[in-house]
Amino acid sequence: MDIVAVIDSLHPLEIKVLTTLGARPPGTALDSEQLAAAAELDSSQLSMAVEWLLAKSLIAVQTETVTPIVSLTKIGEEYYQTASPLERVLAAAREATGTGKRLTIPDLQGQGGLDPSDVSKAVGRLKKEGAVLIIQGGCIETTGRPSPTTEILRTLLQQIHESSKELRSFTETHRQVIEDFAVKRGNAKEPFRVDERVSRSFILSTDGGGAAEQLLKQGMAEEVSQLAPDLLKDGSWRQKRFRKYTISLRPPRIGIGKKHPYREFLDTVKAKLVSMGFQEMRGALVETEFWDMDALFMPQFHPARDIHDVYFVKKPSHATAVDEPFLSHVAKVHENGAETGSTGWGYSFDVHRAKRLVLRSQGTAVSARTLAASPDIPGKYFSIARVFRYDQIDATHATDFFQVEGIVLGEDINFRTLLGLLNLFAREVAQAKEVKFLPAYFPFTEPSVELHVRHPRLGWMELGGAGLFRSEVTLPLGVTVPVIAWGLGLDRMAMVALGIHDIRELFTDNLELIRTTRGLF
């Protein structure tokens, strides 16, 4: 064994124990108490040091003795403070005999704090010792004879209450009583507990002897564990030895400040969109059906506007107003197309219905508002909007979630520039080089496209939908240039990046999971 390496690895507590043993004649054995006193350690420090040294085989156990120790249980303390069942039964019997009352076992059992098994045990013991008699009718009478057990028990309660004692310090008779009234398996309701105290004595092993000798010899550049400011101020670190650490151990864990991984993902998307020249739009969580659907040319009888698809607001149920001239323009377009060149849906538009308040059901509502608010031309806009769907929640459906969507306005907007924009999204957002454009259907765009991309990790996936806004959408809102409407479905990408399989985990309440999730974006 490399003595130097051993010494370097020693903790100051271990050094104290080794040098304490090493300073005595070879072969000296010290027990724990002696060692603790000599090495000036408290018992917990000593037991740590001893276990470490035993594990390194630098000391060995010389002797091991087991000493039974008696102490009072909680019940014992109670007996000590008040009276034992024996005392209580005896006292009651004496009182009954003195006053001539009849005292039966059931009477005793009725007394507070005494349970039936205590009573029968006590009566049995007193009867055996001849201190009481059971006469006809089950009545208990005293005989006037003493009960030695009762008296011994009182003495013992007193002595042991002062401090726990070794069992063998008691006389044979007393030991018998202790054993009779000690906690045993299956009977926890007893006043005494007998524990075994293991006492060991230790000697140095051969290696330990060598290490101790070396330690005593090197006498003593004092070892320190911490480079403290004082040591630097007076330069005294030069006279110190620094204990070497076991640096291969896992460090303690710390709590840190950190973004939520899903927000981090959305932040990267946000940054991408801004870098591509998109302005952020904001909208309200509560929206009128007008901006959520009517303005997007979804007829009021559209199946997706059903009570089972959209959350309606209870109070107030309707907005006080919807801005003109948009309301009348859109109403006319729904009815007969007005000046948009469309036939319209050919039904009678319900203005009251348009004011009905809903929880925003699609991010495109934010774009519709922007169209009506004199947007820049050319202009590019995006929003990351929370939307609400009337869905049963499961691994793929959430009641509220983020939609990433937006618009692009400009004279040069057409079907091919739409495809160009989608190409850009594919490259920038999904790092995809291969794309497929599939015909799609949205109520508010024509032509409509679904963008499928080959994601480097996910393979072919649907990244989003887009199209050119119908004139029925743009013209009534005052926009005369072509407009691309686009939306990206990023939750699947996010879930893969975060390593989760259930959409509900995006909003998990499990802090441990949030803290430990790493996004691979």
Next chain:
Amino acid sequence: MPTITIFKDDLESLLTGDRDAGRDVSIAQLEEWLMLVKGELKGHNPETGELRVELQDSNRPDLWCCEGIARQIRIKGQGQLKPYAFFAKKPESPHHLIVKPGMEQVRPYVAACTAIGYRVTQKGLAQLIQTQEKLADIFGRKRKTVSIGIYQLRNITFPVTYELVKADDVRFTPLGMETTMTLSEILMVHPKGLEYGSILADKSLLPILRDAKDQPLSFPPIINSREIGEVRVGDEELFVEVTGTDLPMVMLSLNIFAANLADRGATIDPVEIHYPTDTMLGKRVQTPQDFGKSKTIRLKAIEQALGQELGETVVKQALEAYGYGVSAEKGSIKAKLPPYRHDLMHTMDIVEDVAMSRGYAEFTPVMPAQFTVGGLSAIEQLSDRSRELMVGLGFQEIISNILGSPDHYSRHMRLEGTEWGQMVEVDNVMSLSFSCLRQWMLPSLLRIEAASSRAFYPHRLFEAGDVAIPDGTHELGSRTETVLGALIAHATTHFSEIHSSLDVLFYYLGKEYSLEPIQHPSFLEGRAGRILVSGKPVGVIGEVHPEVLERWQIAMPIVAFDVNLSQLAAL
């Protein structure tokens, strides 16, 4: 967006137009063809040949069936639609259907035809029923505007009448029953009566189709007669009728059915409908009938929308290969939809069909070239700065649902009946757990605390996000504002710990603030403050009330703040 089940061999034989000479089509080829109909293959069972196809276009009911999908693909291969002769007006109809006065109050329109010579097969019957269901359910708004009946022709004596009767005056054996029932019994007892009866809820007289011998054909839109209205495998002579409240939709549905049966080999003969008064198609209407009109669009408009010069010939070819009738002259394209379509609302709809017919892959993407400046809204910038600072202060960001329960947002917070407990509530509640919008952030943070007592402490959490604050003066009845909430939880936390965090945050946001003691039910009295900036309240801070913690079953002291960033930004 219906999803339908079709069979591959059925589709293959419809593709060639020859029932016995089907060809084996690969799944890859099929998926490519499905782009022509905005269809997506959702499932394929190679053993049974069963295909599940989702059709996206809710304005193209003609595509929600095997025949329609095959037709669109077939036309592309053939370059143009082979016209269906039966859509052309004939001088004389073999059969007549009389509409009696009063129908306009209940279900005014009807269209019908006969189909002879197609022997119904097992798979064909399944397709007929599926088409009938999808059309009536989705296009016909659960039979409200359109419903369809199919019958054995040989049991019917013409003319058929469509009229109103009293609920107890007529009885017949409906499909699915063994005995005769009156119309009111059908409404009360028959499953279809229970399902669709509400369509006729306020009607004192009910519609019925009867033949010349007074035999009921059906009680539209509820149920057919079992004697006449049950089609079985092997039948070769069919009668089809459509009733409804919207004439174009009724006509279109019949046209689709007629084309489908013709594609399967049937000879279609028209039925002449005699209305008591004039309709938009006249008083006597022959059905099926091509009632659509053509639309004219300038070639330039198509080219501009597509961003590509195509020329008259290419556009004409593309539209013809998609089923249109086209004539082109002087830079204008006059386009007419086939009779089984009625979805041309705007000339742009023609543009998309040109693109689909040519295939989207034929168009080279071009980057939009115009320069725009990107940027974030002011509130998002403030929110992002605050988030950065909170992270620097050692807080873990969380993210929560906004839709939640009144228990969490108000009751657990001891806010019931207070101004802070006002929330935007949902009217059509599905589950109480998702029935109101959060009006502040602290409950979202406590939600995590309540679930994370085993995560090692201290806990420092924050979330920046939207809340909805009820506001009677706002036209939407509420304001959506962005709020930052933060909390600290550990055994020895106290007010000054969260106060320090707030202090640092506001220092770097450049906002001078002061605290004013406040009595807020969610916080311990004497340890809660209103945060004021320029004398205006922007939030609250304090030690969370132990009763709040008890209600959340949180056994750890918590200090927290809630700052309204929207209001802060305005100061």
